[in-house]
Amino acid sequence: VSAADEVVLPLRWRDLDAFGHVYHGEYLTLLDEARSRWFGSVLGITDPEAYVVAHLEIDYVSPLAIEDREVRVACALREVGTTSLTVGEVMRAGGREVARSRTVAVLWDRAGARPRPLADDVRQRAASLTVE
Amino acid sequence: VSAADEVVLPLRWRDLDAFGHVYHGEYLTLLDEARSRWFGSVLGITDPEAYVVAHLEIDYVSPLAIEDREVRVACALREVGTTSLTVGEVMRAGGREVARSRTVAVLWDRAGARPRPLADDVRQRAASLTVE
Amino acid sequence: VSAADEVVLPLRWRDLDAFGHVYHGEYLTLLDEARSRWFGSVLGITDPEAYVVAHLEIDYVSPLAIEDREVRVACALREVGTTSLTVGEVMRAGGREVARSRTVAVLWDRAGARPRPLADDVRQRAASLTVE
């Protein structure tokens, strides 16, 4: 995952569920957080949190405990559409892989409440970063 | 989805995100809720909330607003393993489809903190309910 | 609490924390849900979810478990201001009291992003419902 900078996110105790593991739905919040930071810092997307998720698939590889304290998420670009980006994500904690996901994110125009096309410079940067 | 009884779940205002739609991660909480009730009422699984998610994929078809008030989730069994069940779920609100998902759930032994095999009667019931 | 109709809210498994009880912060989501329904149905407030919380105090009386399935919240009006309502809330489950809270809610004008005054008919209704 050479094109990816890792985003580090601290866990919160409330991320745990009654089994004492991070709740499976909470991974989506963590991935969302990592993805939008990566959209801003690596792809240079304006208002990088303004996107909606159209599709997501995730493999839960290893449980996350509070002792892990933080997760590291590496993002890699898989596909670039007119208004959408397909991102592959690997989440690690304590040196092991904990989840692997693939997300189709559609950039969102807040004012118009509709998808927004990628800006030209973002598209160019994205094209150079797309990996299989 | 003939083998499925719908589970009806009221939305909460806190399910919304800053775009005023139900947050994409929150769908997993709603699906989890519907699935475990269905595990108990239709499959007759003991301690039906005791399972972990190994894999999940979801298509977000239509945004959910607070005006929808509630969602209806229909579950259908796709595959039966030794300790796992693959479930197809369709979420509807206001007469339209809002999401479609597929989840691999592994039944969990709380005391042993490990997967638990399906009971014989559950396996039999599950076999008769599995649809393509 | 004669002026109060109870609002019934189902619990979700995700409301639990790692101790297997409903997380103390989650009570605020449940209270919020009950309060805004009561604002709409009893006080006749337009857009009853549009308010912000200025102050809240809560006593956790008894733990809430998933076996409780649902909570019942009774609201009673304590004070009426120009833009604010002070509400006393009692949360019950399984016949016992689980929490007791007092909340100062400020009605919110979404468009103007500022407090909104109570409508005249709401003020009148509120005055007749205020109890010590």
Next chain:
Amino acid sequence: VSAADEVVLPLRWRDLDAFGHVYHGEYLTLLDEARSRWFGSVLGITDPEAYVVAHLEIDYVSPLAIEDREVRVACALREVGTTSLTVGEVMRAGGREVARSRTVAVLWDRAGARPRPLADDVRQRAASLTVE
């Protein structure tokens, strides 16, 4: 608040509600996170996340936006009981105060599922740190 070290916590986009501010219930998660870290690092409490909240009161002073990125929480000890600690908390972001709270936390014995008394060294440290 001289006895208090500030705990810094990054916000998450999911902390926002439909008004675009951090949800009022989410403050409790943030305060919880800060308090338990402070219990461990300053008071030297073993298993510092193992406590339940018996009472909490909070003033919401100023809204929290995602642009704030992080909050800083300063804790100060107000009272020390046999199994409980009363903590005053001030939350700041962007140089301004955003909330002020007071929490009665009861240390929890996970195995016994009951309150646990403060250890002697913790009690001594706590006594020296208590401020009005």
